[in-house]
Amino acid sequence: GENVEQHPSTLSVQEGDSAVIKCTYSDSASNYFPWYKQELGKRPQLIIDIRSNVGEKKDQRIAVTLNKTAKHFSLHITETQPEDSAVYFCAASITFSDMRFGAGTRLTVKP
Amino acid sequence: GAVVSQHPSRVICKSGTSVKIECRSLDFQATTMFWYRQFPKKSLMLMATSNEGSKATYEQGVEKDKFLINHASLTLSTLTVTSAHPEDSSFYICSAPGTNTGELFFGEGSRLTVL
Numbered sequence: 101g102e103n104v105e106q107h108p109s110t111l112s113v114q115e116g117d118s119a120v121i122k123c124t125y126s127d128s129a130s131n132y133f134p135w136y137k138q139e140l141g142k143r144p145q146l147i148i149d150i151r152s153n154v155g156e157k158k159d160q161r162i163a164v165t166l167n168k169t170a171k172h173f174s175l176h177i178t179e180t181q182p183e184d185s186a187v188y189f190c191a192a193s194i195t196f197s198d199m200r201f202g203a204g205t206r207l208t209v210k211p
Numbered sequence: 212g213a214v215v216s217q218h219p220s221r222v223i224c225k226s227g228t229s230v231k232i233e234c235r236s237l238d239f240q241a242t243t244m245f246w247y248r249q250f251p252k253k254s255l256m257l258m259a260t261s262n263e264g265s266k267a268t269y270e271q272g273v274e275k276d277k278f279l280i281n282h283a284s285l286t287l288s289t290l291t292v293t294s295a296h297p298e299d300s301s302f303y304i305c306s307a308p309g310t311n312t313g314e315l316f317f318g319e320g321s322r323l324t325v326l
Binding site: 132134136141142143144145146149189196197199200201202203204206 | 215243245252253254255257260268304306308313314315317318319320322
């Protein structure tokens with residue numbers, strides 16, 4: 101089955117700096133790669149996703165890149181703000197039933 | 212967007228008792244829902260796929276007699292932790308795919324503490 105690895109496990113940046121979180125996946129058939137943000141004690145919420153027919157997608161300060169050949173994808177947050185502090189999970193799947201999540205990255209943005 | 216509601220958000224029970232957690236899709240129908248377990252500072256581990264009108268599909272290593280799943284209607288799935296033990300204490304969270312969005316929506320989660 102799919103195996104997703106995520107790095108780093110913790111990331112601390114200064115407000116205004118950029119943050120990058122990287123994930124690799126094992127199943128070359130995976131074609132859907134979402135990123136979720138989870139604040140403490142709350143539900144994960146989708147912040148951006150990308151499908152395998154696209155190499156890059158951007159939504160304001162958030163962007164995701166996908167390298168299918170290398171089987172890795174990354175989340176980029178620019179101009180970070182304290183409210184970006186949360187745990188971020190990447191995931192990879194073909195269908196929702198086989199969606200597997202990375203271990204998570206705890207991002208701290210220092211004011 | 213679609214809303215998935217989970218209840219209760221917190222529950223404390225004694226060892227040996229059973230606890231039921233509900234997951235509802237409020238404004239859409241969900242023939243499939245997913246149940247996860249999340250340990251502190253860890254990722255979401257899929258426990259089972261709940262299928263409306265048929266048996267749930269459990270992931271390897273998840274005891275189906277321990278974690279009973281019932282998908283009674285197109286908007287409700289329940290997870291019952293039977294004969295709970297302290298090691299069952301965890302954060303349980305459900306999700307359902309949106310009808311037209313292709314997006315997975317999560318419930319608020321339920322924190323179970325077994326004394």
